[in-house]
Amino acid sequence: MTMMQNLAGQQNGPQHGKLAVSLPAWTYGSDELAELEYERVILPSWQFVCHISQVREAGDFATLDMMKDSVVVLRGKDGDLRAFMNVCRHRAAKLLDGSGSCKGRITCPYHGWSYDMTGELKAIPSQHTFPGVEKEKLGLKPVEMEILHGLVFIRIVPGGPSLRESFGEAADLLAPYRLEEMVPAGEPWIDTWNCNWKIAVDNNLENYHVPVGHPGYHRLLDSDLAGVINRHGVAHSVSVLKDKPSSNWAERMYQKMAPEVLEELDPETRRTWLFYSMAPNIGLDIYPDSFDIFQILPRTGTSCTMRYPVFVRPDSRGEISRERRVVQYLNQRINRQVGAEDRELCERVQLGMLSHGYEPGPLSNYEHAVVDFHNRIRAACPVVNQKQAPESGTVRRRNDALLAEDRPAA
Structure with a gap:
Protein backbone atom coordinates (compact mmCIF):
# COMPACT_ATOMS: atom_id res chain seq x y z
CA MET A 1 0.00 0.00 0.00
CA THR A 2 1.42 3.41 -0.96
CA MET A 3 1.62 6.34 1.46
CA MET A 4 -1.12 8.06 -0.57
CA GLN A 5 -3.47 5.10 -0.27
CA ASN A 6 -2.70 4.66 3.42
CA LEU A 7 -3.30 8.33 4.22
CA ALA A 8 -6.53 8.41 2.23
CA GLY A 9 -7.85 5.61 4.40
CA GLN A 10 -7.32 7.69 7.53
CA GLN A 11 -9.32 10.70 6.34
CA ASN A 12 -13.02 11.40 6.38
CA GLY A 13 -14.69 10.15 3.20
CA PRO A 14 -18.15 10.64 1.71
CA GLN A 15 -21.02 10.13 4.12
CA HIS A 16 -23.86 7.77 3.25
CA GLY A 17 -27.47 8.19 4.34
CA LYS A 18 -29.91 11.02 3.72
CA LEU A 19 -29.33 12.95 0.50
CA ALA A 20 -27.82 16.40 1.01
CA VAL A 21 -29.18 19.39 -0.91
CA SER A 22 -27.38 22.49 -2.20
CA LEU A 23 -27.81 25.97 -0.79
CA PRO A 24 -30.95 27.87 -1.88
CA ALA A 25 -30.71 29.37 -5.36
CA TRP A 26 -31.03 32.98 -4.15
CA THR A 27 -27.72 32.68 -2.28
CA TYR A 28 -25.94 32.49 -5.66
CA GLY A 29 -27.13 35.90 -6.84
CA SER A 30 -27.20 38.27 -3.86
CA ASP A 31 -24.75 41.19 -3.73
CA GLU A 32 -25.58 41.70 -0.05
CA LEU A 33 -24.80 38.10 0.79
CA ALA A 34 -21.55 38.13 -1.20
CA GLU A 35 -20.33 41.06 0.90
CA LEU A 36 -21.37 39.31 4.10
CA GLU A 37 -19.63 36.09 3.05
CA TYR A 38 -16.48 38.05 2.29
CA GLU A 39 -16.44 39.45 5.82
CA ARG A 40 -17.49 36.31 7.69
CA VAL A 41 -15.95 33.55 5.57
CA ILE A 42 -13.03 34.92 3.51
CA LEU A 43 -11.40 37.32 5.97
CA PRO A 44 -11.06 34.73 8.78
CA SER A 45 -9.53 32.15 6.39
CA GLY A 160 -8.59 29.39 14.35
CA PRO A 161 -6.29 26.53 13.37
CA SER A 162 -2.85 27.21 11.94
CA LEU A 163 -2.18 26.52 8.28
CA ARG A 164 -0.15 23.41 9.15
CA GLU A 165 -2.87 22.19 11.49
CA SER A 166 -5.49 22.78 8.81
CA PHE A 167 -3.66 20.56 6.32
CA GLY A 168 -2.76 18.00 8.96
CA GLU A 169 -1.40 14.72 7.59
CA ALA A 170 -2.47 15.76 4.09
CA ALA A 171 0.53 18.13 4.05
CA ASP A 172 2.84 15.09 4.03
CA LEU A 173 1.67 14.20 0.52
CA LEU A 174 3.14 17.47 -0.74
CA ALA A 175 6.69 16.75 0.44
CA PRO A 176 7.81 14.54 -2.51
CA TYR A 177 6.91 17.33 -4.96
CA ARG A 178 9.39 19.77 -3.31
CA LEU A 179 7.19 22.77 -3.97
CA GLU A 180 9.63 25.10 -2.21
CA GLU A 181 12.08 24.57 -5.09
CA MET A 182 9.70 25.79 -7.79
CA VAL A 183 9.67 29.28 -9.31
CA PRO A 184 6.97 31.50 -10.87
CA ALA A 185 6.11 30.79 -14.49
CA GLY A 186 5.11 34.46 -14.85
CA GLU A 187 2.67 36.94 -13.38
CA PRO A 188 -0.55 35.50 -11.90
CA TRP A 189 -3.43 35.24 -14.34
CA ILE A 190 -6.32 37.29 -12.91
CA ASP A 191 -9.76 37.40 -14.50
CA THR A 192 -13.44 37.88 -13.74
CA TRP A 193 -15.88 35.00 -14.14
CA ASN A 194 -19.57 35.74 -14.53
CA CYS A 195 -20.72 33.50 -11.70
CA ASN A 196 -21.12 33.66 -7.95
CA TRP A 197 -17.93 32.70 -6.14
CA LYS A 198 -19.63 29.70 -4.52
CA ILE A 199 -20.50 28.23 -7.93
CA ALA A 200 -16.79 28.25 -8.84
CA VAL A 201 -15.89 26.77 -5.45
CA ASP A 202 -18.58 24.07 -5.76
CA ASN A 203 -17.09 23.13 -9.13
CA ASN A 204 -13.57 22.98 -7.72
CA LEU A 205 -14.63 20.74 -4.83
CA GLU A 206 -15.82 17.71 -6.78
CA ASN A 207 -14.57 15.35 -9.45
CA TYR A 208 -18.03 14.05 -10.29
CA HIS A 209 -18.07 16.33 -13.35
CA VAL A 210 -14.66 15.24 -14.68
CA PRO A 211 -15.73 12.35 -16.99
CA VAL A 212 -18.25 14.58 -18.79
CA GLY A 213 -16.95 18.11 -18.24
CA HIS A 214 -13.23 17.42 -18.78
CA PRO A 215 -12.79 14.76 -21.48
CA GLY A 216 -9.04 15.52 -21.64
CA TYR A 217 -8.55 14.65 -17.99
CA HIS A 218 -10.65 11.54 -18.52
CA ARG A 219 -8.36 10.43 -21.38
CA LEU A 220 -5.18 11.32 -19.48
CA LEU A 221 -5.80 10.26 -15.90
CA ASP A 222 -7.22 7.58 -13.69
CA SER A 223 -8.98 9.87 -11.20
CA ASP A 224 -10.42 9.28 -7.77
CA LEU A 225 -13.90 10.78 -8.14
CA ALA A 226 -14.60 10.93 -4.39
CA GLY A 227 -11.39 12.12 -2.74
CA VAL A 228 -11.10 12.64 1.01
CA ILE A 229 -11.55 15.60 3.35
CA ASN A 230 -10.39 16.36 6.88
CA ARG A 231 -12.23 18.17 9.66
CA HIS A 232 -10.70 21.53 8.73
CA GLY A 233 -12.10 21.44 5.19
CA VAL A 234 -8.86 20.47 3.40
CA ALA A 235 -9.75 17.91 0.73
CA HIS A 236 -7.60 16.10 -1.79
CA SER A 237 -7.82 13.49 -4.51
CA VAL A 238 -5.18 11.50 -6.34
CA SER A 239 -4.97 11.06 -10.12
CA VAL A 240 -2.44 8.88 -11.94
CA LEU A 241 -1.37 9.04 -15.58
CA LYS A 242 -3.02 6.25 -17.55
CA ASP A 243 -0.88 3.58 -19.19
CA LYS A 244 -3.07 3.69 -22.28
CA PRO A 245 -1.84 6.51 -24.57
CA SER A 246 -4.35 9.31 -25.02
CA SER A 247 -5.82 9.95 -28.46
CA ASN A 248 -4.85 13.65 -28.02
CA TRP A 249 -1.26 14.43 -29.04
CA ALA A 250 -0.47 16.85 -26.19
CA GLU A 251 -1.83 14.48 -23.55
CA ARG A 252 -0.03 11.54 -25.14
CA MET A 253 3.30 13.39 -25.20
CA TYR A 254 2.88 14.41 -21.55
CA GLN A 255 2.18 10.80 -20.56
CA LYS A 256 5.44 9.78 -22.25
CA MET A 257 7.73 12.66 -21.32
CA ALA A 258 6.91 13.48 -17.68
CA PRO A 259 8.08 10.11 -16.29
CA GLU A 260 11.26 10.33 -18.40
CA VAL A 261 12.30 13.96 -17.92
CA LEU A 262 11.68 14.55 -14.19
CA GLU A 263 14.34 12.12 -13.07
CA GLU A 264 14.96 13.75 -9.66
CA LEU A 265 11.50 12.63 -8.49
CA ASP A 266 10.64 9.08 -7.53
CA PRO A 267 8.81 7.07 -10.24
CA GLU A 268 5.42 7.21 -8.47
CA THR A 269 5.55 10.99 -8.04
CA ARG A 270 6.42 11.51 -11.72
CA ARG A 271 3.09 9.91 -12.70
CA THR A 272 0.85 11.34 -9.97
CA TRP A 273 -1.23 14.52 -9.92
CA LEU A 274 -2.71 15.74 -6.63
CA PHE A 275 -5.73 18.02 -6.46
CA TYR A 276 -6.23 19.87 -3.18
CA SER A 277 -8.89 22.27 -2.00
CA MET A 278 -8.78 24.30 1.19
CA ALA A 279 -11.90 25.83 2.70
CA PRO A 280 -13.30 28.16 1.75
CA ASN A 281 -11.94 29.22 -1.66
CA ILE A 282 -8.57 27.78 -2.66
CA GLY A 283 -7.61 24.98 -5.01
CA LEU A 284 -4.04 23.69 -5.15
CA ASP A 285 -3.15 21.54 -8.16
CA ILE A 286 0.14 19.65 -7.81
CA TYR A 287 1.88 18.15 -10.83
CA PRO A 288 5.34 16.58 -11.07
CA ASP A 289 6.55 19.43 -13.29
CA SER A 290 4.66 22.38 -11.78
CA PHE A 291 1.80 23.48 -9.57
CA ASP A 292 -0.89 26.14 -9.61
CA ILE A 293 -3.16 27.88 -7.13
CA PHE A 294 -6.81 28.42 -8.02
CA GLN A 295 -7.97 31.26 -5.75
CA ILE A 296 -11.65 32.19 -6.00
CA LEU A 297 -12.62 35.56 -4.50
CA PRO A 298 -16.09 37.11 -4.15
CA ARG A 299 -16.75 40.16 -6.32
CA THR A 300 -20.53 40.61 -6.64
CA GLY A 301 -23.51 38.32 -6.30
CA THR A 302 -23.01 37.09 -9.86
CA SER A 303 -19.28 37.51 -10.46
CA CYS A 304 -16.02 36.50 -8.87
CA THR A 305 -12.31 37.16 -9.25
CA MET A 306 -10.15 34.24 -10.33
CA ARG A 307 -6.49 34.46 -9.32
CA TYR A 308 -4.33 31.77 -10.91
CA PRO A 309 -0.54 31.79 -10.42
CA VAL A 310 1.54 28.94 -11.90
CA PHE A 311 4.94 27.73 -10.64
CA VAL A 312 7.35 25.45 -12.50
CA ARG A 313 10.15 23.09 -11.52
CA PRO A 314 13.76 23.87 -12.47
CA ASP A 315 16.35 21.09 -12.44
CA SER A 316 18.93 20.50 -9.71
CA ARG A 317 21.07 23.34 -11.12
CA GLY A 318 18.21 25.80 -10.96
CA GLU A 319 17.76 25.74 -14.74
CA ILE A 320 14.84 24.73 -16.94
CA SER A 321 16.01 22.54 -19.80
CA ARG A 322 14.34 22.37 -23.20
CA GLU A 323 12.76 19.02 -22.27
CA ARG A 324 11.33 20.46 -19.04
CA ARG A 325 9.95 23.43 -20.91
CA VAL A 326 8.19 21.06 -23.29
CA VAL A 327 6.64 19.10 -20.41
CA GLN A 328 5.53 22.32 -18.72
CA TYR A 329 4.14 23.66 -22.00
CA LEU A 330 2.14 20.46 -22.49
CA ASN A 331 0.80 20.68 -18.94
CA GLN A 332 -0.25 24.30 -19.36
CA ARG A 333 -1.86 23.52 -22.72
CA ILE A 334 -3.89 20.72 -21.12
CA ASN A 335 -4.89 22.81 -18.13
CA ARG A 336 -5.75 25.93 -20.13
CA GLN A 337 -8.38 23.80 -21.82
CA VAL A 338 -9.61 22.51 -18.46
CA GLY A 339 -9.80 26.09 -17.13
CA ALA A 340 -11.84 27.17 -20.15
CA GLU A 341 -14.17 24.21 -19.63
CA ASP A 342 -14.59 25.06 -15.94
CA ARG A 343 -15.40 28.67 -16.74
CA GLU A 344 -18.04 27.68 -19.28
CA LEU A 345 -19.57 25.16 -16.86
CA CYS A 346 -19.69 27.65 -13.98
CA GLU A 347 -21.20 30.41 -16.08
CA ARG A 348 -23.79 27.94 -17.40
CA VAL A 349 -24.75 27.12 -13.82
CA GLN A 350 -25.09 30.82 -13.02
CA LEU A 351 -27.42 31.27 -16.00
CA GLY A 352 -29.65 28.48 -14.74
CA MET A 353 -29.36 29.08 -11.00
CA LEU A 354 -31.70 32.08 -10.87
CA SER A 355 -34.20 30.64 -13.34
CA HIS A 356 -37.84 30.93 -12.28
CA GLY A 357 -38.89 27.93 -10.23
CA TYR A 358 -35.47 26.31 -9.93
CA GLU A 359 -35.07 24.33 -6.71
CA PRO A 360 -31.71 22.88 -5.55
CA GLY A 361 -31.22 19.24 -6.42
CA PRO A 362 -29.65 16.44 -4.37
CA LEU A 363 -25.89 16.02 -4.03
CA SER A 364 -23.95 12.84 -4.78
CA ASN A 365 -21.71 11.12 -2.25
CA TYR A 366 -18.93 12.19 -4.63
CA GLU A 367 -19.85 15.79 -3.69
CA HIS A 368 -19.21 15.43 0.04
CA ALA A 369 -16.68 18.29 0.01
CA VAL A 370 -19.41 20.53 -1.43
CA VAL A 371 -21.63 19.53 1.51
CA ASP A 372 -18.81 20.45 3.92
CA PHE A 373 -18.37 23.84 2.21
CA HIS A 374 -22.09 24.60 2.32
CA ASN A 375 -22.21 23.71 6.01
CA ARG A 376 -19.40 26.19 6.66
CA ILE A 377 -21.35 28.88 4.84
CA ARG A 378 -24.47 28.00 6.85
CA ALA A 379 -22.56 28.27 10.14
CA ALA A 380 -21.03 31.66 9.30
CA CYS A 381 -24.06 33.10 7.53
CA PRO A 382 -27.20 31.34 8.84
CA VAL A 383 -29.37 33.61 6.71
CA VAL A 384 -28.61 31.22 3.81
CA ASN A 385 -30.91 28.67 5.45
CA GLN A 386 -33.91 30.74 4.36
CA LYS A 387 -35.44 29.19 1.27
CA GLN A 388 -36.51 32.57 -0.09
CA ALA A 389 -34.33 35.67 -0.35
CA PRO A 390 -34.83 38.20 2.45
CA GLU A 391 -36.20 41.58 1.47
CA SER A 392 -33.60 43.77 -0.23
CA GLY A 393 -31.44 45.61 2.28
CA THR A 394 -32.17 43.23 5.17
CA VAL A 395 -29.71 40.36 4.62
CA ARG A 396 -27.13 41.57 7.13
CA ARG A 397 -29.74 42.50 9.74
CA ARG A 398 -31.47 39.15 9.39
CA ASN A 399 -28.15 37.30 9.64
CA ASP A 400 -27.18 39.20 12.80
CA ALA A 401 -30.53 38.30 14.37
CA LEU A 402 -30.05 34.61 13.57
CA LEU A 403 -26.54 34.63 14.99
CA ALA A 404 -27.84 36.27 18.17
CA GLU A 405 -30.47 33.54 18.50
CA ASP A 406 -27.76 30.87 18.37
CA ARG A 407 -25.49 32.67 20.85
CA PRO A 408 -25.64 31.17 24.35
CA ALA A 409 -27.14 33.42 27.03
CA ALA A 410 -24.62 35.24 29.22
Missing part, protein backbone atom coordinates in the same frame (compact mmCIF):
# COMPACT_ATOMS: atom_id res chain seq x y z
CA TRP A 46 -6.02 31.50 5.10
CA GLN A 47 -5.37 33.17 1.74
CA PHE A 48 -2.45 32.55 -0.61
CA VAL A 49 -0.17 35.50 -1.42
CA CYS A 50 3.02 34.24 -3.09
CA HIS A 51 5.76 31.64 -3.29
CA ILE A 52 8.78 32.00 -1.02
CA SER A 53 11.03 32.45 -4.09
CA GLN A 54 9.27 35.75 -4.86
CA VAL A 55 10.30 37.31 -1.54
CA ARG A 56 13.79 35.90 -1.07
CA GLU A 57 15.87 39.09 -0.85
CA ALA A 58 15.62 42.09 1.46
CA GLY A 59 13.06 44.54 0.06
CA ASP A 60 11.23 41.91 -2.01
CA PHE A 61 7.46 42.16 -1.74
CA ALA A 62 4.26 40.61 -3.07
CA THR A 63 0.68 41.81 -2.67
CA LEU A 64 -2.74 40.22 -2.54
CA ASP A 65 -5.83 42.24 -3.52
CA MET A 66 -9.29 41.06 -2.47
CA MET A 67 -12.77 42.58 -2.51
CA LYS A 68 -12.06 45.38 -0.02
CA ASP A 69 -8.58 44.65 1.28
CA SER A 70 -4.98 44.55 0.14
CA VAL A 71 -2.12 42.83 1.96
CA VAL A 72 1.63 43.06 1.36
CA VAL A 73 4.22 40.46 2.32
CA LEU A 74 7.79 41.77 2.40
CA ARG A 75 11.29 40.67 3.37
CA GLY A 76 13.04 42.93 5.87
CA LYS A 77 16.72 43.81 5.97
CA ASP A 78 16.94 41.55 9.00
CA GLY A 79 15.89 38.61 6.83
CA ASP A 80 12.46 38.20 8.41
CA LEU A 81 9.32 37.93 6.32
CA ARG A 82 6.33 39.96 7.51
CA ALA A 83 2.80 40.72 6.34
CA PHE A 84 0.92 44.01 6.67
CA MET A 85 -2.25 45.66 5.49
CA ASN A 86 -1.18 47.44 2.29
CA VAL A 87 -2.68 50.75 3.42
CA CYS A 88 -1.10 54.03 4.50
CA ARG A 89 -1.98 55.02 8.06
CA HIS A 90 -2.58 58.62 7.01
CA ARG A 91 -5.54 58.60 4.60
CA ALA A 92 -5.66 54.98 3.45
CA ALA A 93 -3.88 55.18 0.08
CA LYS A 94 -2.80 51.78 -1.22
CA LEU A 95 0.99 51.60 -0.89
CA LEU A 96 2.30 48.89 -3.25
CA ASP A 97 1.04 47.07 -6.35
CA GLY A 98 1.83 43.62 -7.69
CA SER A 99 5.24 42.28 -6.70
CA GLY A 100 8.80 43.50 -6.92
CA SER A 101 11.58 44.95 -4.81
CA CYS A 102 11.40 48.00 -2.61
CA LYS A 103 14.81 49.43 -1.81
CA GLY A 104 15.04 51.50 1.34
CA ARG A 105 11.56 52.47 2.42
CA ILE A 106 7.94 52.07 1.42
CA THR A 107 6.72 55.52 0.47
CA CYS A 108 3.06 56.41 0.12
CA PRO A 109 2.36 57.77 -3.39
CA TYR A 110 -0.18 60.26 -2.00
CA HIS A 111 1.54 62.38 0.69
CA GLY A 112 4.92 60.70 1.04
CA TRP A 113 4.60 59.07 4.44
CA SER A 114 7.33 56.40 4.54
CA TYR A 115 7.75 53.10 6.38
CA ASP A 116 10.69 50.76 6.85
CA MET A 117 10.61 47.02 6.14
CA THR A 118 9.44 46.27 9.67
CA GLY A 119 6.34 48.40 9.07
CA GLU A 120 7.50 51.20 11.35
CA LEU A 121 6.55 54.74 10.30
CA LYS A 122 9.85 56.57 9.72
CA ALA A 123 8.96 59.93 8.19
CA ILE A 124 6.02 62.33 7.84
CA PRO A 125 6.49 65.24 5.42
CA SER A 126 5.78 68.52 7.21
CA GLN A 127 5.58 66.66 10.50
CA HIS A 128 5.33 69.98 12.38
CA THR A 129 1.78 70.34 11.00
CA PHE A 130 0.70 67.25 12.97
CA PRO A 131 0.94 68.55 16.55
CA GLY A 132 1.37 65.76 19.07
CA VAL A 133 1.62 63.00 16.46
CA GLU A 134 3.13 59.74 17.77
CA LYS A 135 4.84 57.99 14.89
CA GLU A 136 5.49 54.87 16.93
CA LYS A 137 1.73 54.25 17.05
CA LEU A 138 1.22 54.66 13.30
CA GLY A 139 3.12 51.74 11.86
CA LEU A 140 1.58 49.45 9.25
CA LYS A 141 -1.04 47.08 10.62
CA PRO A 142 0.44 43.56 10.90
CA VAL A 143 -1.34 40.54 9.44
CA GLU A 144 -1.08 36.90 10.48
CA MET A 145 1.18 34.91 8.15
CA GLU A 146 2.34 31.30 7.78
CA ILE A 147 4.46 29.38 5.29
CA LEU A 148 3.83 25.76 4.25
CA HIS A 149 6.12 23.98 1.76
CA GLY A 150 7.26 27.36 0.43
CA LEU A 151 3.72 28.76 0.04
CA VAL A 152 3.08 32.04 1.84
CA PHE A 153 -0.42 32.50 3.27
CA ILE A 154 -2.01 35.29 5.32
CA ARG A 155 -5.14 35.56 7.45
CA ILE A 156 -6.58 39.05 7.96
CA VAL A 157 -8.90 38.12 10.84
CA PRO A 158 -6.69 36.00 13.13
CA GLY A 159 -7.67 32.96 15.12
